[in-house]
Amino acid sequence: MKRLPLIIFAILVVFLVIGLKLKPKEIPSPFIGKPAPAFELSILSQTERFEPKSMLGRVWLLNVWASWCTSCREEHPLLIEFSKQKLVPIIGLNYKDKDPEAIKWLNDLGNPYDFSVVDAKGKVGIDYGVYGVPETFVIDKSGKIVHKHIGPLTPEALNKDILPLLKKLNS
């Protein structure tokens, strides 16, 4: 009984340590395991339009980006490196951006995307539950979202989560 305060303190410490490691900014997506929402958007600096259903049968990445987004700049070199491996198509969702600025951004920094689609008003972003750019979705052959990475991609996230997942999905 005398040790009770100490025990309570220890329990509190455990909870606080767990709390420190949680990332409240990373909200689990309700989309995991569900079909990627359909949309039809024009492709940046092209006349064609794109629909996700045209990707059925392939594993692909949907990366949400914008020229105004500073964290996108952070993940950009990594994405360029990754695109060189040509593992899967990477499609950009240019979120709430202006075409000339987006094009300039790609010209200046390099273009890791097979192509980007224009979501100028952010409506498709809302449909995908996007709340912080950049976000990256992994979509499988049946058109289901299997993974979502919130915030800039890191080498760790890429090597630990995304690459093994892509290998598994592609096998």
Add this chain to the structure above:
Amino acid sequence: MHHKKLTIQNWPHGFFRSVLFILTLSSLGLLAVNADAQSNIAQPLAKDPALEARVMDIAKDLRCLVCQNETIAGSHADLAIDLRNQIQDQLEAGKSKNEIMQYMVDRYGDFILFKPPVKSSTLVLWLGPFLLLLLGMWTLWRFIKKQSKTKKVTVFSDQDLSQARAMLESKDYLKKDAE
């Protein structure tokens, strides 16, 4: 001088009531702080005040995911503005509040709700505080019982008694009161 020990018998009358009162007050205080955070409403978007009121009524129950302690009604973040527009579009399209809430949950998960639904994964959230309160009351109860068992009678030493007797006989205390 021998001081009288503070035991359960000489605690102020209604001690328990005071404790309960303080607990109630502090929990009300927390509620008030929460309500205050929610009453901070951003500038209106719609021109129609009735529609605007309905948009805000829904927006105040939704969490802004960028600035997580704000509601969509109270936030100036871009996403909050977009979502308020989305609510407005859907209201104009004749959707009900429940349908719009479901639309948001489908996209952003339960996290977007300021009041999380009661289900197995949120039971701890809903019941935890009450369990802690019960635990606290149980601990308090045990503590008090233990205290009341230990010393019920205050024993005065012979010296205390003779001092008291001497004071009574000399009536010094009357003079002190008169001064």
